[in-house]
Amino acid sequence: MKATCWTGRNSVEVLDVPDPRMLNARDAVVRVTSTAICGSDLHLVDGYIPTMKKGDILGHEFMGEVVEVGPEVRNLRPGDRVVVPFPIACGGCFACEDGLYSLCENSNPNAGMAEKLMGHSPAGVFGYSHMLGGFAGGQAEYARVPFADVGPIKIEDDLPDEKVLFLSDILPTGYMGAEMCDIKPGDTVAVWGAGPVGQFAVAGAHLMGAERVICVDRFPYRLRYAERAGAEVLDYEQVDVLDALRDMTGGRGPDACIDAVGLEAHHPTPAMYAYDRAKQATRMETERPYALREAIMACRNGGVVAVVGVYGGLVDKFPMGAIMNRSLTLRAGQCHVQRYMRPLLERIRAGDIDPSFVVSHRLPLSEAPRGYELFKNKLDDCNKVVLTP
């Protein structure tokens, strides 16, 4: 089959690889009908996530048709149409029973590697390094889905792929970012990053009753997407974000701040950008945490900073003093997608939200490298790339 493979830093190729083979009794094999490139895939391509290996199949946002199920999978049969959540979760451990699916205690066969970097291991993830399991990803013609009896959600009506595909990651991820903010009536929520996750965080904050949502980015076209999702926008290359947010909130600061940027943030002042860029390049830190630092500084006293942008390792110059002295709550997590798929599917069916608005490019799988190029360099107003095998 054809699959999108990581072939080194800044190198993605569509290669011929063997077809998936069942490895466990609770596996299913899915013929992929739609798959998307995620912002977090760019961290892999740019070489910031350790333990990638040449030939690794990328992709953790995918859906398709079940073609084969293992003997222990009783809820699915060939022909079923399913969306697959990006964290792999067994459903039977303490974390899964608690709804913390991205922390499944059994789905990462390489937990030992993750423990060395992070103390304890999170769940395995499709196509996201060997530290997170060494699972083949879904930007391919076929994908093996472990614990197929737990993760995939069946789509039983005729909703088109583009309306449901993003249940696999970015819609629940943005939504969970907003949920972590404990939004109360009258709250102002600020979102750093007007990419698709930020756009869904904006939409989520509105669904949860935020009074105002403000989105921070520097790409006008992405800010327009955020505006369409209901945000007021700030271009951080035009205004001083901290000043602007103070002005907009009567001096208090936003009640909650969402970091939907992660480890490859950007800074408008060249010297500041160069500082962390240099430390990152020499591996003295693994992140460029401008968005996170600013979100913490902006947040009102006693407020919540919710992190859904991906971080890989160590952050430098972290304003812990602000968090401690101003009673901020820092919440974070890879999305527990399985927990949100059903309720969000209901909201899509009810017409409360149509996630397909984020799609800007539709390409055949064979053009995945071009998709990465467009998405990474924000060319041609690229917002979200959907690949079809």
Add this chain to the structure above:
Amino acid sequence: MSTTTDRFARTLGWASLALGAAQVTAPDAVTRLAGVDDSPAARGVTRLAGGRELMHAGVLLGGRAPARWAWTRVAGDALDLALLGRALAGRRGERRRRVAFATAAVAGVTALDLICAVRGTRSGPAPIELRASITVNRPREEVYRFWRDLENLPAFMAHLESVRPVGQGRSLWTARGPMTDVRWEAEIVEDRTGERIAWNSVRGAAVTTNGTVSFTAGPAGRGTVVDVAMEYTVPGGALGTAFARLLGEHPGQQVRDDLRRFKQVMETGEVVRSEGSPEGTRALRQLRQHPAQPVGGRS
């Protein structure tokens, strides 16, 4: 291993650091002191020796059980003595006096290094002690029963090939060693239903091993806490252990991974596999992963 010996080794490490730093940053002063400042090669050789001293310092100050690393210093001393011996042969007068003094000093230090290194290794091949715990989200009885059926152990213990009961609480264990299979007979010496199992290798077995596993209820009904403690001496003693470690099978990691697989079997029914390690994980496999793409006829 005695802590006094380790403290002794650390002191030697600090000495290496001081000498190494001096040799690297001020080689001329050192060559003058040693009486070899007339040789054009002396400065370069001193710098190299300084780099070596810094490596000694690294292993002596960085390791957890530094005493045995004093052997690296002994080897370095031998080299220094050889160099100084050559220098002594070609010199007269004041320089010869200085070289002789330096040689005597190094000889004295060699004696100290030797004492430290010998003390550090004399305790012999201490048995490897391993401990690990995991919480399994299943009832205590069930977890105990699965473990008590020793034939199940190879399903999650990566290095075990098979465990075959031979009657009277005894069983024949076969493990994959780094070179060949290792076989030994073990017997269960304690068996408290639902609580604890203890085993020993029988006298005369190739591998001396004993272990216990205990099962306690997790807090507020949160499954079963499984605590494993094992001790074993592998064939080949310390050398065998070091060799095994070189191959990536760090025993501590091995037992943690074994328990993780035990949890997978109890909670999900089998060992979880990924394309990176399609045959199921071993500590070794974590280091040498297959690319995350399906394994097939071609790749």
